[in-house]
Amino acid sequence: MRVTRQRQVLLDELCKLHTHPTADELYQLARKKLPRISLGTVYRNLELMAEQGLIRKLEAGGTQKRFDGKVVHHYHVRCLNCDRLDDLPNLPIDTELECQAKQHTDFTILRHNLEFTGLCPACR
Amino acid sequence: MRVTRQRQVLLDELCKLHTHPTADELYQLARKKLPRISLGTVYRNLELMAEQGLIRKLEAGGTQKRFDGKVVHHYHVRCLNCDRLDDLPNLPIDTELECQAKQHTDFTILRHNLEFTGLCPACR
DNA sequence: GTGTCTGCAAACCATTTGCATCGGT
């Protein structure tokens, strides 16, 4: 996997944000540094970096996929009205949940995703 | 909200399934009874019935939205390989989770969605 | 120099929408 200017910029922008941008938002940011970067490149690289574990592709509801530069597992809250997606950094990951789930299915459980939904302060 | 043949068939098909079909899968099923039904009608009605609380629109990962005739809140397991989505009917809904989350955010929390991912027996 | 990566544009796929007609009430 080559170190290209496009990849450096994308990873850099994503990691310094504490939000969870969509591919298009990252494209707009990257364009400020690399005006000729294409959306296709953004998608290809985000997908690749997620596979490599450099970033995370979030399984959140909503129409667009979102990306997260924070690799450690943590939960999120999403606003039903404006789609804002925040971290819940201080809520511990509940490993007990997977143990419970294992007793009720014949799937091999590998991970879980917990998303809270509600209203953000601005939309309340 | 009028009672049309299309709505009856869609609701009926969805409720007798224990799977979580996509709009297109329901379209194929409905076509067997109403060959002239259109995909647009399927989408419009699933959306409407979900708003009315007759069915549920699942917030699961994956590219297509899935629908569920079982209205009571329950969790799901999704296969990472084949995308099969099963219920976890006997896993109790953890109301404690929302209480914990409330202490770590300024969002008003209304609900939560917990999805387990792993491998189904066939893909293991 | 080689083989990967990029920009561009076209293709794709799920979903939504405009509109004339149909059918439930």
Next chain:
DNA sequence: ACCGATGCAAATGGTTTGCAGACAC
């Protein structure tokens, strides 16, 4: 008869892909 619902087809929006040229190694 009215007005909401339907079928159809075209539009939309996010994402993916094929290809020729560019660039990291």
